[in-house]
Amino acid sequence: MFVEIDGLKIFYNVEGNGNPVILLHGWGANSDSLFPISNYLKKIYQTISLDLPGFGKSDIPLNSFSGDDYKNIVLNFINLLNLKNYVIIGHSFGGRIAIRIAKENPDELKGLILIDSAGIREKKTTKQKISENTFKFLKKITTKLFKGKSREKILDKLRNIFGSVDYKSQKGVMRDTLVKVVNEDLTSFLKEIKVKTLIIWGEKDKELSVKHAYIMYELIQNSKLIILKNCGHFPYLDNLPKVLSTIESFLEEVYGNI
Amino acid sequence: MKKRIGLFFGSKSVEHEISIITAMQVLNAIDKEKYEVVPIYIDKSGKFFTGDYLKEIKNFKNLSLIPKNSQRIINLKLNAKNKMIFETESIFNKKMEIDIAFSTIHGTYGEDGKIHGIFEMLNIPYVGADVASSALGMDKVLMKEIFKANDLPIVNHLWIKRDEWENKKDEIIKNIEEKIKYPLFVKPANLGSSIGITKAYDRENLIYGVEIAKFYDRKIIFEQSIENLREINCSVLGNDEPIASVCEEVKSNKDFLDYESKYKSKPKQEQILKKFGHTIPADISDIKTKEIQELAIKTFKAIDCKGIARIDFLMDETTEKVYVNEINTMPGAISFYLWQASGISFPNLIDNLINLAYEIYEDKNKNITSIDSDVLLQDIKEVKRI
DSSP states (O other): OEEEETTEEEEEEEESSSSEEEEEOOTTOOTTTTHHHHHHHTTTSEEEEEOOTTSTTSOOOSSOOOHHHHHHHHHHHHHHTTOOSEEEEEETHHHHHHHHHHHTOOTTEEEEEEESOOOSOOOOOHHHHHHHHHHHHHHHHHHHHOOHHHHHHHHHHHHHHHSOHHHHTOOHHHHHHHHHHHTOOOHHHHTTOOSOEEEEEETTOSSSOHHHHHHHHHHSTTEEEEEETTOOSOHHHHOHHHHHHHHHHHHHHHHHTO | OOEEEEEEEEOSSTTHHHHHHHHHHHHHHSOTTTEEEEEEEEOTTSOEEESGGGGOGGGGSSGGGHHHHSEEEEEEEEOTTSOEEEEESSTTOOEEEESEEEEOOOSTTTTTSHHHHHHHHHTOOBSSOOHHHHHHHHOHHHHHHHHHHTTOOOOOEEEEEHHHHHHHHHHHHHHHHHHSOSSEEEEETTOOTTTTOEEESSHHHHHHHHHHHTTTOSEEEEEEOOSSEEEEEEEEEESSSOEEEEEEEEOOSSSSOOHHHHHTTOOSHHHHHHHTTEESSOSOOHHHHHHHHHHHHHHHHHTTOOEEEEEEEEEETTTOOEEEEEEESSOGGGGHHHHHTTTOOHHHHHHHHHHHHHHHHHHHTTSOOOOOOOTTTSOGGGSOOO
16 A cells, blocks of 8 residues: 655555554565564554555655654654554664654654664674775765776765665665664664564674664663574574564553553 | 584485475575575485585485485584584594584474484583474374363364274274264375375275274374365464464365375475465455464474474365464475464574574473482382382
8 A cells, every 4th residue: 555645655465454553664675674673563453564665665755754753744644544552663673763753752752672673773893994995085085086987986886885785785876875874873763662672683793783772772661672593683583483472462461551 | 714514304204205305495595694505304214414515406316325425423422512412434534513403303203202312421512392292282182182171162072992893894984984074084194195095985995994084093093174275374483482473275186185286396485385285375355364374483482382383274265264273393495485484494493493493402401300319229128029
C-alpha cells in the first residue's frame, strides 16, 4: 500500500489484528528486512512495516533528509493511519528515528524496542582517522593535478575506496542524507525518553558496538537490556527464537498494563 | 577467529545418501567468513573419515574411492582446551581440532542420539537435539507414548516385537483387526524416511507388511491410515522458547511417500519441491495454521527437543481434524526452505542453530555433575552382598 506524506509516496504493509507495532528498518534496507519479526508478531498484533523515504518502494526525498525530517515523516504517517497505543521497533538507523520520536513522548506511544540501534556518535578510531586523512590528502593532490572530467573520475574512485559500505551503496541525495544523519548525536535525547524501553543488542556487533547498548540502558530511565551472545548487528537473524521470545514478553508487559 | 565446525554425516543408516545431500547443502550455505568446516564422513560400516575430498558431492558417486582419497580417523579425544581432536591414520598423524559438532546424519546411528552420546561424553557443544530427545524422536513407539502422555492428538496404533509375530501371529492379527480398521500402515519403529513401510488394505497386505518391516527393526508399529489425507509439516526452531515456521503441504502422487518418491531422482531442492508438490505456505486457514504451529511447539517441547525439528501432521480433509504423525529431529535439508519462507535464510538458519547449541552447552555446564561424597571412604565391609 502507498500513502502520500509531505509530497512523498511512502510504501507500507499492514498485517494481523491487535495492538499496533510499527517496524522501522535499518539503513539500506526496506520493510522486508524485519519480516522475521513482523511475520511472528502478526499472529497477535497488528504489524505496520514501512519503507522509509529513500529506501524500498518509497520515494527518494528531493533534498537530503536529516534525522528530524525522518522523524516528522514517521509521526505524520502514524497520525494519518490514526494509530493508537502503538509500540515502535527500530533496528539500527530505524532506532535512530525511534529515539527521536520517543524523545517527544507522544501520548499513544506505549513502548519502544531498540535493536542494535544507532543514535550515539562514536569517537573515530585511529584506523578511521588515518583513512580519513589519507582521503583528504589524496583529494587535495587530485584537485591540484587534474581538471574537469578526469578529476571527477578520480575523486569518485577515491570516494569508493575510502567511503563506508553504506556510503558507497548510495548515490546523490541519499549520500548527503547519510553524511547528515550519521553525524547526529542523540545521546542527550535518551534521558528524555519516558516510555518503557527494551534494548536488544548483539554482543559481537561490528557496526555499532555493544558499548552503545550500555549507554542507552544507563540513560533511558525505564529500560531493560538484553545482550545476545555470539550475535552481530542483526541479532534477529542470528538467534531469532531468543529475540522473538524477548520481544513477545516485553509486549505482553506493555500491553498488559493498558 | 573462525569457529571450526565438525560436520558429521553419512553413518550406518538407510538414509546414508540423504545425509550426504544435507551435509553438502550445509557446506554450501554456511557463512565461510564465520566458520571453517571440517567434514567428518562416517561410512556405511561405521568408519570415520576426514579431508577436503569429502567437501564435494560428486566425490560421493563412488563410495569405494573415499578411503583412498581421504584420511581415516582413528582417534577422537579432547585436548586441554576442551576441544575435540581427531587423529588421522596418515603418516604425519595429522591432528585436527573442532569447536562444535554438527551432525546431519538422518536415521540410525546419528539422528537416534547415538552420535550425540559421543559429543556429550567429550563435553563439546553440538547442534540440535540431545541424546534423549533424539532417541525419542527416532523410536516411533516411545514417541507415541510420550505424545499420548502429553495429550497430543495421534491416530490409533498398536505395536509388537518381531519375536511375538513369529509365535502369536494369529492372535496379533485378530487384535489389530479389532482395534484398527483397514487401510492401515505397517512400519518399523526405528526408521526415518518411509523405508520399510507398507500400506495394508487387507490381511494379506498386513502379513506382507510385517514380513518387510521386521527386516529393519525389532519393533513394528501399526497405525490407522487417514483417508482423504492432507499432509502438513511445520518446523520448530529454538530451545526452551521455540518458534514455529510457516507450514508446508506435501502432496504425493502415490498413496504415501515411499523412499523412491521422497528422495530419489531429484537432484535439486527446488526440483524436489516442485515435483512433489510442496506448497509453501500450505493452503490452509489462518486458524488451522495457528493450531498446527501451536501443536508443533507442544510436540517439540513434549520430547524436550533442542535446536530444530520438523513435525509432520496428518489432516483429515473432510473433518479438518489434525493428528501429530511424527517429529524429525534432523529433518531433510534441515527444513531450510520452511525458514526461508519465514524470513530466515539458510546461512542465517545455520547461525541460529550454532548459537542455540552454545546456549545449551553453557546452560548444561552450570549443572552440578559431582558432589563431594565420602561414601567410598566408608568401611567397605558394611556393603552387604546378596
